[in-house]
Amino acid sequence: MRRKLKNSILYLLALLVVITLGACSHDETEHAGGDTEYTCPMHPQIVQNEPGTCPICGMDLVPKSGHGTEIEITEDLAFLLRPTNSTVVSSVATTKPQEKTVQATVQMEGIITYDPRRIYTVPARVGGRIEKLYVKYNFQSIRKGQKLMEVYSPELITAQKELVYLAQSAPEDKQLIEAAKQKLRLLGATDAQITRLLRTGEESYTFALYSPYDGYVIGLNTAAPSATPSTAAGAAVSAGGGMGAMGGGNGAGAGASASPTPTAAAEAIQLREGMYVSTGQPLLRVVNPNQLWAEFNVPTAQVSALAKGAPVQVTFPQLPGERLEASVDFLQPFYEEGESFAKVRVYLPGQQKLAMVGQLVTARASYTTDPALWVPKAAVLDMGTRSVAFKKVNGVFEPVPVTAGITEGNQIQVVEGLQQNDVVAANAQFLVDSESFIKVNK
Known part of the structure; x- marks a missing residue:
């Protein structure tokens, strides 16, 4: 009996000790619970006052230990604690x-076109009617001194009569006679025609126009003629490059002007026998293709790298073995509306039989970078x-x-x-x- 009583007392004492220790532990936990911090095992820089997940890797946060020495994050260790999507660990060269x-090159694509300095307009210097037309279709070849047309002009007839009258009635008045000759020259007559007029004393009712240049006609009769014969369209069709000109030659010229046009874009010229022309009206446009150039498009980022005189090697896709050595002659100082590239012009050396107007070409321009x-x-x-x-x-x-x-x-x-x-x-x-x-x- 005594043994049982003794065992019961020991059991009660042990139970009392356990309850007392548990209460103390619970009090300590409640007392420290408000100061518990949670952190990510993989990202120690993530610290919160309540449980949750890591915003970087998604792992559950764990209580941060309050024991031990606080680790100082040095500069050498900082890169290890950076987010994983900011660096790459790799063993590459x-x-x-x-x-x-x-020494760089610029690849350019372009097209062969005419030299615009060789495009000339033949205007009418006097008004009149075309009696005979010898140039009747577009791209007709013209030789130097070839007759283009015969024009009837009352103004030319009057000027001829004035010169003949002065030569016959006052041959001693050289000044008046020279003034009458000059008037005929300004109306398009040549010295040969004036000499023949003074020798025969007979006025010519039609004057002929002659070409002083070789080439071919462009922009002629490329559209239906106007319904009114007394008017004609007055400009030439676009040719895109440089060409030769027609003017007064060794015959009477009622209108050969050597005034090149900066661009070759206008309406087609209509010429028919019997139609009337007015003073200053364009009669013909002639191109001399002996000198051609290539016009290339260059990207905006590479335009500043090119300069006048930069060497260019022109190649022809149709003739892969043929190359022409040239140089940059002109850089267009503006951009066309809606385009992001500039135009570069390269004159082809000499009379190029390889190049044809309208032909697509490529080129490489060399330059030295900064x-x-x-x-x-x-x-x-x-x-x-x-x-x-x-x-x-x-x-x-x-x-x-x-x-x-x-x-x-x-x-x-x-x-x-x-x-x-x-x-x-x-x-x-x-x-x-x-x-x-x-x-x-x-």
Whole structure:
């Protein structure tokens, strides 16, 4: 009996001790519960006052231990605690940007066209009627001294009669006679016609126009004639380049002016026998194709690299083995509306039998770049809206935005974003799988 009583007393004492210790532990937990902090095991920089998940990796937060020494985050350790989508750990070849000048080329596409300095208009110097027309269709070949047309003009007849009268009635008045000759010259008559008029003493009721240049006619009768015969359209069709001109030759010219037009775009000229022309009206437009040029389109970013005199090598797609050495002669100082490229003109040397007007050609213009940083072309990754290079920082690759310039061969120019002492991945394509989660710092 005594043994049972003794065991019961010991049991009650042990139970009392357990209850007392549990109460103390519960009090300590409640007392410290308000100061408990929770953190992420993988990202210690994440600290909250209540349970939850890590905003970076999604792991459950655990209570932060209050025991031990607080770890100081040094600069060497800081890069390990950065977000995982800001760096890439990879073992790839690296390179450094090099500052140098490069002999670069510009690829250009263009077309063969005329030299606009060789386009001339033949206007009518007097009004009258076309009695005989010898040039009747477009692109008709013309030789120097060839008769173009015969024109009846009352004004020319009056001027001839004045000269004949002065020569017969007052041969001693040289000044008046010379003035009458000059009037005929200004109306388009040649010295040969004036000499013949003084020798025969008979006026000519029709005057002939002669061409002093070789070439062919453009923009003639390319549309239906006007319903009113007394008027004619007064300009020439576009030819796009330089050409020769027609003017007064060794015969009577009722209108040969050597005034080149800056552009060759206008309405078609209509000429018919019997139609009337007025003073100053364009009669013909003639082109001399002996000198041609090529007109190329150059992207905006490369226009500033070209200068007058830069060497150009012109190639013909139809004749892959043929090349012409030329140079840049003219840079158009403005852009056409709605276009993002400028025009560059290159004169083709000599009379080129290879080149034909309207023919498509390609060219390469060479120039030397200004000193700049250059890296392998593969080191810059084009992401569509921006270009990125992977710079090595503390053993890992960090994406940095760069501004890329021109490309020459397997090298690309870096305008900004890198320094000469930076180390970058030589081939950014190796990191293209990582690029999908890489966050580029702006």
